[in-house]
Amino acid sequence: MDRKRTTIIVVLGMAGCGKTTFAQRLYSWLSEKHCRINRETGMNDEVFGANLDPACLATKMPLHYDIREIISVADLMERKKLGPNGAILTSLNLFVLQIDAFIKEIEKTSPRYVVIDTPGQVEMFTTSTSGYLLTKCLAKSPNTQVRMLYVVDGEKAQSQQCFVSNMVFASSVRMRFQEEVSIVVNKADFEHADTVEKWTRDFDLFLNSLAQEETISPTLRSIALWMEEFYNNFEIFHVSSVLGTGKSALLHSLSAEEASGVEGAGGAKDGDMSKIKDGMRGDAMREDGMRGDETRDNAIRENSSKTRQTLEDIQNKVNDIAISGGKD
Ligand SMILES: Nc1nc2c(ncn2[C@@H]2O[C@H](COP(=O)(O)OP(=O)(O)O)[C@@H](O)[C@H]2O)c(=O)[nH]1
Ligand SMILES: [Mg+2]
Helix, strand or coil, rough: CCCCEEEEEEEEECCCCCHHHHHHHHHHHHHHCCEEEEECCCCEECEEEECCCCCCCCCCCCCCCCCHHHHHHHHHHHHHHHCCHHHHHHHHHHHHHHHHHHHHHHHCCCEEEEEEEEECCCCHHHHCCHHHHHHHHHHCCCCEEEEEEEEEEECCHHHHHHHHHHHHHHHHHHHCCCCEEEEECCCCCCCCHHHHHHHHHHHHHHHHHHHCCCCCCCCHHHHHHHHHHHHCCEEECCCCCCCCHHHHHHHHHHHHHHHHHHHHHHCCCCCHHHHHHHHHHHHHHHHHCCHHHHHHHHHHHHHHHHHHCCCCCCCCHHHHHHHCCCCC
16 A cells, blocks of 8 residues: 655744744645544644644644653653753653654654644754654654754844854754755744845845944854855745745745655556655665555664664663752
């Protein structure tokens, strides 16, 4: 039985850039075209919403999975005497130990898209082992592709330093995860938000703006020079999650990917496998996954066993944290 391809969208970005608001907007945009209501839950099973921010107070999109249902940051802080950041990192580590269950949940729902909201502080996800393992496990799951959307605060990024630091951060995400990263400049409704848009389109304009600033360091200027190359490697979208603008370019990009990967795989027979391979990213495990549920399960198990050692390392680290932090 052939399975449709699932695009897993990981929403990343600095604290307050609007990840949670954007995730909700994206969820609703995707649901307009992809809708399959589950009669039992009332949820749209074509778009799977997942909150992986254990410290978030209010989520906005409908959730199929919420990390807060399995791990409580407040509880960890209380019981293990951890600070908020240590508790969030520990929560993510504990979550990764149960990654199989998360992947099974996605498989069971069989969505076209998965939208994942990540912790407020971007480094919690991007520099932690758990964020890396999670992304790799998802990317290796059969018939899935990962798309990382790095959200930039379009208001704060009107400062040159903030603009450049976001671009550098997005590049480091690309380097670390080796998955496709696109930039989403959010809050396009703010006054002068078009400044950021112009900078991303016209490199000279950005350089000229630097010249007018007396405080700009030579380092920043040289980083800015490198950014011309940056524009060639990243797709950049401008949206207002509050107003809902910027939908068509982003959806077009997401569905273009879908067209190249999914549609080809849809009714494929064995003889068409080479065409499918062109539309996929040449991963043997993904190809195995086309051949049936049993093989798919085996692929997941194999993938899991590869990461088991690392997971055990994480478990040891979690125990270390618990031992050193817990006085009870
Ligand atoms: N004006 C405006 N505000 C936004 C937009 N997106 C998010 N916000 C606001 O930015 C703040 C932080 O948003 P949130 O989604 O919680 O950010 P997160 O920490 O990255 O998840 C909230 O007050 C949002 O209402 C937007 O497109 N325009
Ligand atoms: Mg948030």
